Amino acid sequence: MRRRYLNLDLISLFAWLSLVGIGILAIYSATHGPASEFFASDPKQNFDNQIIWFGISVVGLLVALMLPIRFFQTIAFPVYGATLLLLVAALLFGREINGAKSWLHFGPMSLQVSELAKVGTIMAVAQVVGMRRPKTMDLKFAFILVGIILLPASLIVLQNDTGTALVFIGLIPIILFWSGLDINLLMLMISPAIVGYFAIVSLPTAIVLTVLFTAFMWWRTRDRRIAIFSGVATGGTVAMAKVALTVVFSDYQVQRILSFTNPGADEFKANVGFHQVNSMAAIGSGGWAGKGFLQGTQTQGGYVFEQSTDFIFSVIGEEWGFLGSIVILVLFGILMIRLLQLGANMKHPFGVLIASSTAGMYLIHIFINIGMATSLLPVIGIPLPFISYGGSALLANSALLAIVLSLHLRKDDFSIYGY
Secondary structure (H helix, E strand, O other): OOOHHHHOOHHHHHHHHHHHHHHHHHHHHHHHOHHHHHOOHHHHOHHHHHHHHHHHHHHHHHHHHOOOHHHHHHHHHHHHHHHHHHHHHHHHHOEEEOOEEEEEEEOOEEEEHHHHHHHHHHHHHHHHHHOOOOOOOOHHHHHHHHHHHHHHHHHHHHOOOHHHHHHHHHHHHHHHHHOOOOHHHHHHHHHHHHHHHHHHHOHHHHHHHHHHHHHHHHHHHOOHHHHHHHHHHHHHHHHHHHHHHHHHOOHHHHHHHHHHHOOOOOOOOOOOOHHHHHHHHHHHHOOOOOOOOOOOHHHHOOOOOOOOOOOHHHHHHHHHHHHHHHHHHHHHHHHHHHHHHHHHHHOOHHHHHHHHHHHHHHHHHHHHHHHHHOOOOOOOOOOOOOOOOOHHHHHHHHHHHHHHHHHHHOHHHHHHHOO
16 A cells, blocks of 8 residues: 555645645635725625635545545546536526526535536546447447537536636547547637637638638648648638627627727727736736835726636736746646656556647636636636636635546556456
């Protein structure tokens, strides 16, 4: 037993504890400094609640480290099914918060079930891949994996939580890549999202990328059908984006989408761009070393929207400056690299998929959240893992990390299960 615990990855634990600790400090600053007078009673409780959820997460991690590999493989499908039922229950009986009907209340406890669904979905996909015979990827198997992911994503869309649903969709190419799907097909899946983004930011750039990608796929594959499909997929995405912006969406929706391209413009800064303008002002005013804990003028003046949740990065940027922001990114980088290394060390598809999908999910959250705070992306309500306030998110993210650490702890046992 003592030798087994030498496999416990202390680097990942250190990164996790550091990120959670930084998050708790930032939440305190956002809700207990001078800014507290601008808020109702609920935000002032965020700090205490986060401490409680951190304690629950620690207990959950310790329990997970004592469980065998077979336990996680056995419960993968039941957990997935249970989270689907919770999503349906939230849709029917849940409480609406910030426009999304994603919450279930159990006495004094509230759970955002869409966060828990991430755990069940990743476990189910990993188990399906781990059971695969023969161990080759084809389109039929890829569609099965995509269906497993899209089912909870669809229920989350019905709850009006589009941001969380996008995280599930973003997991699709990551999971398919680590499952062995051909790289050409993966590029075909990713390219519409890239040109679609630039269709909003810069139409000429999107057109140039469409042409370049089509030419690249022809050069890479020498297959006319793939090249034509590449052009249709990317060019069609550009066309649909422009039609949606000019014909389908209302003026307010168009403003919400376009505001991130220049939130300080006259038509945006007083309404839909207001939050990003203040977020960037907070981050920019922090300079190299920041203004100091509880000293951020934007933060303590209550100017930043949802500054303990979606825009907590602006608190860190203002009070801890560029150096503090870099520390956050380095810690995230260390954690994700270690997860990929742990997955590779396990050499079993179940462990590899859980580790890589967990790292991928963290990356999607980080990219979108910091993109919102710095006006690189529209505001869609995605928390920063381990740092933003949110007990359900902290518990779900910590649970996935705990599963990876537990599987790696017993990585030599994978051979017992016939792989």
